[in-house]
Amino acid sequence: MTAQELQKAVLRHLELSLGKDLAHATVYDIRMSLTLAVRDQVIAPWFESTRKTYAAQSKRVYYLSMEFLIGRLLEDAVNNLGLKQTAQEALDALGFDLTQVIADEPDAALGNGGLGRLAACFLDSMSTIGCPGMGYGIRYEHGLFRQSFHDGVQIEEPEDWLRQPHGWEFARPEAVERIGFGGTVEAHDGRMRWSPADAVLAKAHDTPIIGWQGQWANTLRLWGAEPIQAFDLEAFNRGDFVGAAEQEAFARTISRVLYPDDTNGEGKELRLKQEYFFTAASLRDILRRFLSEHDDLELLPQKVAIQLNDTHPAIAGPELIRILHDEHGLEFDHAMALARNTLSFTNHTLLPEALERWPQALMARVLPRHLQIIARIEEAFLAAQPESPVRILEDGDVRMGELSFIMAHRVNGVSALHTGLVKSTVFAQLHRTFPDRIVNQTNGVTPRRWVLGANPRLSALITDRIGPGWVDDLEQLGALEPHVEDAGFMADYAASKAGNKADLAAWIADTTGIAVDPAAMFDVQIKRIHEYKRQHLNILETIALWQDMRANPRAGWVPRVKIFGGKAAPGYVRAKEIIRLINDVARVINADPVTGDLLKVVYPANYNVSMAEKLIPASDLSEQISTAGKEASGTGNMKFALNGALTIGTLDGANVEIREHVGAENFFLFGMTAEEVVARREDPQHQAKAIAASPRLAGALKGIADGTFSDGDGARYAALLADLRGHDYFTICADFDSYWNCQRQVDAAFADPARWMRMAALNTARSGWFSSDRTIRGYMADVWDITPLI
Numbered sequence: 001m002t003a004q005e006l007q008k009a010v011l012r013h014l015e016l017s018l019g020k021d022l023a024h025a026t027v028y029d030i031r032m033s034l035t036l037a038v039r040d041q042v043i044a045p046w047f048e049s050t051r052k053t054y055a056a057q058s059k060r061v062y063y064l065s066m067e068f069l070i071g072r073l074l075e076d077a078v079n080n081l082g083l084k085q086t087a088q089e090a091l092d093a094l095g096f097d098l099t100q101v102i103a104d105e106p107d108a109a110l111g112n113g114g115l116g117r118l119a120a121c122f123l124d125s126m127s128t129i130g131c132p133g134m135g136y137g138i139r140y141e142h143g144l145f146r147q148s149f150h151d152g153v154q155i156e157e158p159e160d161w162l163r164q165p166h167g168w169e170f171a172r173p174e175a176v177e178r179i180g181f182g183g184t185v186e187a188h189d190g191r192m193r194w195s196p197a198d199a200v201l202a203k204a205h206d207t208p209i210i211g212w213q214g215q216w217a218n219t220l221r222l223w224g225a226e227p228i229q230a231f232d233l234e235a236f237n238r239g240d241f242v243g244a245a246e247q248e249a250f251a252r253t254i255s256r257v258l259y260p261d262d263t264n265g266e267g268k269e270l271r272l273k274q275e276y277f278f279t280a281a282s283l284r285d286i287l288r289r290f291l292s293e294h295d296d297l298e299l300l301p302q303k304v305a306i307q308l309n310d311t312h313p314a315i316a317g318p319e320l321i322r323i324l325h326d327e328h329g330l331e332f333d334h335a336m337a338l339a340r341n342t343l344s345f346t347n348h349t350l351l352p353e354a355l356e357r358w359p360q361a362l363m364a365r366v367l368p369r370h371l372q373i374i375a376r377i378e379e380a381f382l383a384a385q386p387e388s389p390v391r392i393l394e395d396g397d398v399r400m401g402e403l404s405f406i407m408a409h410r411v412n413g414v415s416a417l418h419t420g421l422v423k424s425t426v427f428a429q430l431h432r433t434f435p436d437r438i439v440n441q442t443n444g445v446t447p448r449r450w451v452l453g454a455n456p457r458l459s460a461l462i463t464d465r466i467g468p469g470w471v472d473d474l475e476q477l478g479a480l481e482p483h484v485e486d487a488g489f490m491a492d493y494a495a496s497k498a499g500n501k502a503d504l505a506a507w508i509a510d511t512t513g514i515a516v517d518p519a520a521m522f523d524v525q526i527k528r529i530h531e532y533k534r535q536h537l538n539i540l541e542t543i544a545l546w547q548d549m550r551a552n553p554r555a556g557w558v559p560r561v562k563i564f565g566g567k568a569a570p571g572y573v574r575a576k577e578i579i580r581l582i583n584d585v586a587r588v589i590n591a592d593p594v595t596g597d598l599l600k601v602v603y604p605a606n607y608n609v610s611m612a613e614k615l616i617p618a619s620d621l622s623e624q625i626s627t628a629g630k631e632a633s634g635t636g637n638m639k640f641a642l643n644g645a646l647t648i649g650t651l652d653g654a655n656v657e658i659r660e661h662v663g664a665e666n667f668f669l670f671g672m673t674a675e676e677v678v679a680r681r682e683d684p685q686h687q688a689k690a691i692a693a694s695p696r697l698a699g700a701l702k703g704i705a706d707g708t709f710s711d712g713d714g715a716r717y718a719a720l721l722a723d724l725r726g727h728d729y730f731t732i733c734a735d736f737d738s739y740w741n742c743q744r745q746v747d748a749a750f751a752d753p754a755r756w757m758r759m760a761a762l763n764t765a766r767s768g769w770f771s772s773d774r775t776i777r778g779y780m781a782d783v784w785d786i787t788p789l790i
Ligand code: Z57
Pocket: 112, 113, 114, 115, 116, 118, 262, 263, 264, 310, 348, 349, 354, 414, 443, 631, 632, 633, 634, 635, 653
């Protein structure tokens, strides 16, 4: 497609779809017109992919996820179709700037963090590889809340991405499923029949996901809840106008809002209804498609793979059995075997508070037949494994982890370390019973968004030296390695980082009013705020560094900008205290003329995918400092390494594998191992001993306690300090000195720019394995048994 053709297509949509003429067009009008023009280019490959899948009678994979943290779609689509240059020219001719137009799109924030972003990367990789499949989720009317800071305190406001029409999706009013809740179960001619008391409609909304170079496109199908009847006419005629709309309100509530709790099961009835709503709608859709192609349910596991992204869609096991057994009349054990051979399950965390449990009483009320089926699943399991101490039903709860494990033929961890811990801790008993079931699939990230899209400077440099093949074959980055000996390459590599940093410094000045020195080290920690991720370890080190700098300002310090980004779950009190502390510390340090440009602390509000795309390419140092054993994988860590930031990190999650790939000499390791953490906690005085041994740590804690950062209010952080001094489950104190010392090694390395840039370039050259293309190929081979169709 030429720039002229695209320009014509944009103008046609501007007139015919938007009803505007160019003289009055806003950035929004142009963005929508370009979106529709680009979407037109996706349709043919999309249809062609479906046609090929049918023609090959191929097995398909269905990725069921409560979250898809997509971000913006236009730039991805433009890049994948090779239309960047073309679109730039077309818009230039119309008097608009492509970058500005791209930035006008609201982020699709249908996820909290890593789990949802992983699902989005997987969709991109499945379409790039030609893996036939579909993502299934919920079309939340409101995605993750918008964060602002008032006097440093997090305020949540509703997110409203659908206020403007969603240019990418196709509503499918004909693709609706009726989803029931509650009611009763009765036997009819030897079969159980569930008669739900309430029901809603699930309506499909499809977004095409185009792969690299437009060779394949899959579908993301999101379900929106709608009332079966818009209005209760009888109530309306009686004059009960509010009651007449009750049905509608109940239905729409189900897909109204994303629960904002990352790794923290809330146990709310509405959440259970959301889980069942999208899982049941997806399964019906899947079975209808299967039965349109095959007439034998025996073939289900050969033609269908269903991946459960965490336990959130775990009700798929009982629901599939219900369909096969209650509705199609298969024997229970037979139905259970077919379901198991179709389902597989990814575990994303070992944190006990994240492992979903539903009260049996709640499940009996909302899903009475499913509770009965779960009891029979447990019976069948125990009949086969009479010695096993494992139970699905325990303490009045349904344990969704055990249910998912027992109903899946494969269970996977998300990094090597995490998979080992899954085997030795949460699922140790089940692993003994089923030693082949747990497999590892280390996470990955899509290079299309996280290198090509986010870092055009580095991308151009890479392509200039090794050609364009790296974009869908990321291990080709290895070919950069010899270039680190080339002074010309290293100068260009350093210039690309400097350019990104200059852009970020301008953006920081714009959005926060803080002037930062682009030559300083950009030290970045961006992720959800959680105690196990230890943003408070980072801010304690920041305080200690500031105190040392003030005591001796001319000691040759390496200038740093500490950048934070991330949201806290609205009900997570301690995480919100940490946010306030970071903002308090930033205010005091940034106003200190003694330290001046030596140290700045920046915390832009409302971190999201688009902000990550700005920050990561401009980072020098990547903070991956979780308490060892707690971060299942991490995926931000991979994006930083690819973009040439060095990691300071613990031996946790995928950090371990990143360090192996980039080389220990190019990674700043500190802190206790997972085993050492567990052993250290045995000593109830571990935190007190660490504080006593570290005047620096004691000084930083004292700085917080005496109100230095809280206008003299010593009480503001009393609870946080009492926790650190009294219990410190996340071993902030025990790891502090190791972290401090490691940071000073970071300083020494940064002070030698040639050494630093070489380490950074080696991180880029050696991180190709962390492409989500590699991850998806692993799932296809080890979990789904599917081969690519391109
Ligand atoms: C979530 O984002 C993750 C785990 C969860 O159990 C839930 Br709920 C949400 C994250 C992990 O914390 C990360 O370590 C991991 O990289 C990511 O899932 C993707 O696997």
